[in-house]
Amino acid sequence: MTKKIVVLPGDGIGPEIVAEAVKILEKFREEGLNINLEYGLIGGAAYDETGTPLPAETLEMSKQADAILLGAVGGYKWESLDISVRPEKGLLGIRSELNLFANLRPAILYPQLADASTLKPEVVAGLDLMIVRELTGGIYFGQPRGIRTLDNGEKQGFNTLVYRESEINRIGKVAFDIAAKRQGRVCSVDKANVLESTELWRETMTTLSKSYPDIELSHMYVDNAAMQLVRAPKQFDVMVTTNMFGDILSDCASMLTGSIGMLPSASLDENSKGMYEPIHGSAPDIAGQNIANPLATILSAAMMLRYTLDEASMADRIEKAVSKVLDDGLRTADIYSAGMTKVSTSEMGDAVLAAL
Structure with missing residues (x-):
């Protein structure tokens, strides 16, 4: 049975790092992993094109998916937007709508x-x-919330835990x-x-x-x-x-x-359907420079294989491949130290692919 994976590159460095994880998934598909990849918009990229950070099409696609691979959302470009349509609302929305309660x-x-x-x-x-x-609970979702003006004219922000x-x-x-x-x-x-x-x-x-x-x-x-x-x-x-x-x-x-x-x-629901993403942000200051570290996203794909697709052996192979490239001294800028070999985002992805 074909497993449906929705790929949401998002904003900032998201498209760059997701592309490297997709290389790995494509290799496994060539080896017989029965998956189908579909792409969607989320975050600032979605707002720019549709006026909302979580388009209905993306949400419906994600509800029908077995797993979601997400890059990152947000960036300086959208900080002046009303909070209701900022990129982060797309991320919070998809977590809530899919009941992804366990991170x-x-x-x-x-x-x-x-x-x-x-x-x-x-x-x-x-x-x-x-x-x-x-x-999916706590102060990020609790109601009531908002900013109000008190009787004395002073503004007050409030959230509910x-x-x-x-x-x-x-x-x-x-x-x-x-x-x-x-x-x-x-x-x-x-x-x-x-x-x-x-x-x-x-x-x-x-x-x-x-x-x-x-x-x-x-x-x-x-x-x-x-x-x-x-x-x-x-x-x-x-x-x-x-x-x-x-x-x-x-x-x-x-x-x-x-x-x-x-x-x-x-991020999993009660049936181990999940969304997988690196924990770092969109890093807009280095976006488009091909210097971001893709290993967290590649390792997120390994978690997807382990927890949702029930392919533990493939997950093990990815983790061993990551260890191998580190043994070989390859480092992106964020983990570089003297004596190591500095590589780009795509070069690191290619190295992991080769190590597989």
């Missing part, structure tokens, strides 16, 4: 890049943690199930000492843990978690947290690995 963000330090991390090698060597971020037990339970189950296949430890991150919504989060995670007696559950306030990620990141196995906290902590964790350009992500 998996691995932070793995390739041994070849230990010196690229800003932390001492002994602190980060062997790092392998998974951040599980709740993606809200979580239901069912939302917490389903993301918690994802985290516990992943931990069962790893080291068996889950750290739930909250701010239960000052936020009632995350007090409920902690209570719900504690109750859920009783169904997973073999998994060790710990709790940590988000400010301490940020500090601990820098102080001793290898203490963590799986971290599970809210939408906003996960957004911030996963970017923090990304720099432990040497570059945000190395980290993939998966």
Whole structure:
């Protein structure tokens, strides 16, 4: 049965990095992987052409797909737009409409890049943690929200942080199930000492843990978690947290690995249908220069093969190929160090393809 993959290059460096991941998927298709690729618009590129960051055609196409490969959205060009039509609304919209509630963000330090991390090698060597971020609830989606004018004429911005037990339970189950296949430890991150919504989060995670007696559950306030990620990141196995906290902590964790350009992500629904994207942004300052790092996007394609297409062996091959090109000393600008060979976006993609 043919699997449908929707490709959404998006904005900035998105088209460049997605093109390199598509090379890999095309190679597997030549080897017999039964997939069909369809392209769509999202973000600023979609706004420019259709007046909306998430066209109905893109949304419908994505709903019919088995998986989505996304580049990035946003850029300086669209910052002056009303918030309702900014590129990021396309990304938030597709996550919400497809109910992609579980965001998996691995932070793995390739041994070849230990010196690229800003932390001492002994602190980060062997790092392998998974951040599980709740993606369709919390303050990014809570209502009411907006900007209003008070009686005294002063403007006030407001957002609502809200979580239901069912939302917490389903993301918690994802985290516990992943931990069962790893080291068996889950750290739930909250701010239960000052936020009632995350007090409920902690209570719900504690109750859920009783169904997973073999998994060790710990709790940590988000400010301490940020500090601990820098102080001793290898203490963590799986971290599970809210939408906003996960957004911030996963970017923090990304720099432990040497570059945000190395980290993939998966956003899954309850049936493992998912959207796969690098966790970095659109980097408009380097767009079109063929210098962006495509490895996070290529590794996102590997996650797609593993989690949605059930092709673990192909995912393994991609990950080994990435390790091989790093062994060979190839580096894009963001991970370059003296003595290595600096390569472009397309050259890195070609090198991974050759290593396959």
